[in-house]
Amino acid sequence: MSGTSASLPQPPSLLDHIRPQALSLPESGIVEVMNYGRQREGMIPLWAGEGDLPTPSFISEAATRSLAAGETFYTWQRGIPELRAAIARYMSRLYGQAEDPERFFVTGSGMQAIQIALALTLSAGEEILIPSPSWPNAAAAAEVIGARPVYVPFSFDEVQGFWLDLDRLESAVTPRTRVIFINTPANPTGFVASHEALRGVLDIARRHGLWIVADEIYGRFYYEAGEAGRAPSFHDVMEPEDRILFVQTFSKNWAMTGWRLGWIEADPSLGAVLENLIQYSTSGVAAFIQRAGVAALERGESFVAHQIERARRGRDIVAAGLATSNRVHFAPPPGAFYMFFGVEGESDTRALALKLVDEAAIGLAPGTAFGPGGESYIRLCFARGEGQIGEATDRLVRWLQR
Amino acid sequence: MSGTSASLPQPPSLLDHIRPQALSLPESGIVEVMNYGRQREGMIPLWAGEGDLPTPSFISEAATRSLAAGETFYTWQRGIPELRAAIARYMSRLYGQAEDPERFFVTGSGMQAIQIALALTLSAGEEILIPSPSWPNAAAAAEVIGARPVYVPFSFDEVQGFWLDLDRLESAVTPRTRVIFINTPANPTGFVASHEALRGVLDIARRHGLWIVADEIYGRFYYEAGEAGRAPSFHDVMEPEDRILFVQTFSKNWAMTGWRLGWIEADPSLGAVLENLIQYSTSGVAAFIQRAGVAALERGESFVAHQIERARRGRDIVAAGLATSNRVHFAPPPGAFYMFFGVEGESDTRALALKLVDEAAIGLAPGTAFGPGGESYIRLCFARGEGQIGEATDRLVRWLQR
Incomplete structure (x- = not known):
């Protein structure tokens, strides 16, 4: 360090004045x-x-056509009706239940779906359980809120690979716990929850009055799927009154990582609140991007x-x-x-x-x-x-x- | 109400279990x-x-070309370098100062720019001052955080229209105040802060150690602009160490409301934190949308x-x-x-x-x-x-x- 610069007073840093949660x-x-x-x-x-x-060209071209048609105005906060209907048809096909389009809320990425799901359920000072190791962004989104991620270690052996110890999960619950975040199939571990494990997690959530945020974005990438074409899902074990929010993305299945398009699936009774949370974060997703989503769902199999x-x-x-x-x-x-x-x-x-x-x-x-x-x-x-x-x-x- | 439905127990509502801030x-x-x-x-x-x-076709076509070229992958969290440079050139031209591209962070709408600016500065339980009446979304974004909007009424008379009483603004400051939100020119009032008013707000912020979130998105729509081509701005009165975050959008100037594209302008020292907040909310903006932004800035005058x-x-x-x-x-x-x-x-x-x-x-x-x-x-x-x-x-x- 030169003598000159050492003698100058250090300017106060803007970083000294931001929220501690943002800084950390x-x-x-x-x-x-x-x-x-x-x-x-x-x-x-x-x-x-x-x-x-x-991204396959039949998907990109749907966006191009929409742009050429001048679909460049504000649109529905919950997503265009055509995309919500297409998601419902896709989910009905894949999960063997008739799904209501009113359950689906379009978001500007799976990441935003998580952010909004947490804004719906988690306050500053509260806790979210996250099996770990895990993709770091869910925990970080909780930290932005001022909530605390509580990591529950996966177990590992070379026969079963990674597996989730339900007793360990339940023993991490405290009076401040509000949410269990379950990613299955999981990034980075490859863990896939069996129906038994899903039922076990659901039982814990029910016993303690917790929400589940279910990140099943890799559901199609299950190498033991057979005819089902997908991994076990909370859809298979839940009841309508269970507090489950599903977060989803177009990124992986349809090679649309760069598009920032996803959705939240939730009970329609939460619709007005979810619409508000979308309104006050990004105010919806470009209609021409949503048209690409329709093409992906309808012609992407x-x-x-x-x-x-x-x-x-x-x-x-x-x-x-x-x-x-x-x-x-x-x-x-x-x-x-x-x-x-x-x-x-x-x-x-x-x-x-x-x-x-x-x-x-x-x-x-x-x-x-x-x-x-x-x-x-x-x-x-x-x-x-x-x-x-x-x-x-x-x-x-x-x-x-x- | 029928006798049958009256005798059924009311199912517990999911709405009973969400965050009070989200519900309200x-x-x-x-x-x-x-x-x-x-x-x-x-x-x-x-x-x-x-x-x-x-949106003018020369803008939409820039997005179309990018899509056709396969720009559909994850991209820079802060925005593609070409757009950050184009914003810097545009701002330099308009504000008569050489602006560093490192000051600009691309967001998925002006709304998201506000959300991120507040996540950087405001915690649950703290307060933000908002001259009112005002576009409601800034206040609502603060409420999502669990912070409290404190409204400072504009004054009105039929000669001056709406004007901001600085004494009234300062007297609303409490120990919990962290941010002053200033929208000029303002929606819905049409209020435009003079350089004197901007200096007054800045003095209050300096005296009390507050951030200013400056929403100057209508800056071009100033009917007394003359040669300057824009309204007075905090750019004209601030010093580098002032705690000011500018939020901006492509929506109004370039008829791009439906695109969801904006930016934050901030001191480069905040770059790593802003990048994290973008990462943990929507993880960036589609590259092909950003190409449209470049076209708008470079050919949209x-x-x-x-x-x-x-x-x-x-x-x-x-x-x-x-x-x-x-x-x-x-x-x-x-x-x-x-x-x-x-x-x-x-x-x-x-x-x-x-x-x-x-x-x-x-x-x-x-x-x-x-x-x-x-x-x-x-x-x-x-x-x-x-x-x-x-x-x-x-x-x-x-x-x-x-």
């Missing part, structure tokens, strides 16, 4: 590695929860099937590769599209992720980004084409065997 | 009238803050000028019409694009708005929608073509003179 929000541990590696030539980026396929098949092959390639290395412990995940694994001798996974950028030209996400219990793991997104996944696996295995 | 959020008083009248044939709708022109000229003519037509009626008190607003006026003998403006739908086939917004002090007024948006505004004014004046 975690920075994404994934973004750090992405920023470190994104410009490297030849990198294979498997850090984000995103595939390599752009073969694309979804293609994406699931691709992810399944990706999973098998990575699992086969990792099995040839003695340094890795993992269980092939039954759901979602991430391999979340530990590497023997590499306890600092942030450092590991940076080394893999430098030395193997692959981009993975460090487990430190996923909260308590994730620290010793690293996440690889396998929702990509066989060629890239094969090459990335080769690079990883070669690096592990050096 | 006000429903929009504008929406009630819109729902009442929107299907009527021949209605002239002047209730919303929206013109009748769709003649369209903006056209819109301002149209609004000016609309204002003059309405003012001339109202002047012929002895029942109306108003002052032609120097800014924004609303006539906010009282009608003698009509103290219930909600009922008045419904009557005007039925009996005059024009849609206005009742003053009850705009908080304390607005109750005896009614709002007319004049950002439309001469033909419609002329016809609407004739209908209104005929109705008043019945």
Whole structure:
């Protein structure tokens, strides 16, 4: 430090004056590695929860037609009726129950669906239970409210993979608990709740008068789905009076990560309140984006099937590769599209992720980004084409065997 | 009520279990009238803050090109660099200062810019000062946080129109006050803060260590702008260390209400925190929408000028019409694009708005929608073509003179 600058008084920082909750929000541990590696030539980026396929053109063209027709004005806060009806038809088909369009509220991303679900249920000083490791954004959205995420560690063994200990979940309930956040199939662990586990969570919620925020966005990415075409869901076990809010997104099934389009499913009696919360956060979603959503739901099934098949092959390639290395412990995940694994001798996974950028030209996400219990793991997104996944696996295995 | 239904136990309502703050959020008083009248044939709708022109095609086509090029992936949380740079150039041009692109953070609407500005500055139990009557959404966004809007009434006389009493503003400060929300030019009053008033507000904020959230979205719609092309701004009077967050939108200048695109302007030192708040609310804005924003800023000046000229003519037509009626008190607003006026003998403006739908086939917004002090007024948006505004004014004046 130069003498001159040392003698100047330090200007007061604007950061000293913002809300403590905003200041203490975690920075994404994934973004750090992405920023470190994104410009490297030849990198294979498997850090984000995103595939390599752009949105199919029949979806984009629906937005283009809407724009050309001048659908550029304010629209329905709850979503255009056509999209709410299309969601209801899609959900009815997939879950085998006649769903009412009045249950569906269009949001500007699955993330916003979570934010609004929490604004509906959670106040400053209250608590939300989150099985962990987990995608960090739900916990962070609770922190923005001034609420406290309480992490409930998943159990792990190499036979079952990650599983949820219901006694441990229930023992984390306090008088301040208001919400249980359940992500199934889960990012990053690949955990998929059985119907028995879902019933167990629901029983706990009922006993303690809690809300469930059900994040089933990877429901189609379930590798043991069979005919059902989806993972077990709270839809299968709930009663109409249960306090469950479902959060959903178009991002994964239809390769629409960049669109910021999702929905909340809730009892229609909550409609006026949800509409207000949408009004006072972003005031709705562009109508032309919603038209794309209609196209995705009505004409997207073969694309979804293609994406699931691709992810399944990706999973098998990575699992086969990792099995040839003695340094890795993992269980092939039954759901979602991430391999979340530990590497023997590499306890600092942030450092590991940076080394893999430098030395193997692959981009993975460090487990430190996923909260308590994730620290010793690293996440690889396998929702990509066989060629890239094969090459990335080769690079990883070669690096592990050096 | 039938004997059967009376004897059934009332099922417990889900509404009993949501956050009290969410339950008590006000429903929009504008929406009630819109729902009442929107299907009527021949209605002239002047209730919303929206013109009748769709987005110009050179803007929509920028989005279309981006979509066709496959820009459908996750993008920068702060906004694409091209848009941040375009905003900086636009602001530099308009405010005569070299603006750093690092000051600008793209949001999914001006509404979201407000939500994020409040999440940065305001906690549950704290207070925000809002001159009133005012557009209700800023107050409601504070209520979602669990904070309390404290309304400071504008003064009104038919010579000056609405004006802000700085002593009254300062006397509303309490130890819990954190933010002053200033909308200038203002919706619905048309109030435009002079440089003197802006300095006065800034002095109060400095003396009490408060943030200013500056909503200058109608800055171009100032009918006494002359060469400057805009209203007085906090940009003209602030120092770099002042705690000011600007919220902005593409909605009004470029007829992009339906797009949900805006920005926050803040000191770059707040960048990491703002990025987190964006990440944990909607995780950014679609890249193809941002491309449209670039086109608007770079090629939209003649369209903006056209819109301002149209609004000016609309204002003059309405003012001339109202002047012929002895029942109306108003002052032609120097800014924004609303006539906010009282009608003698009509103290219930909600009922008045419904009557005007039925009996005059024009849609206005009742003053009850705009908080304390607005109750005896009614709002007319004049950002439309001469033909419609002329016809609407004739209908209104005929109705008043019945």
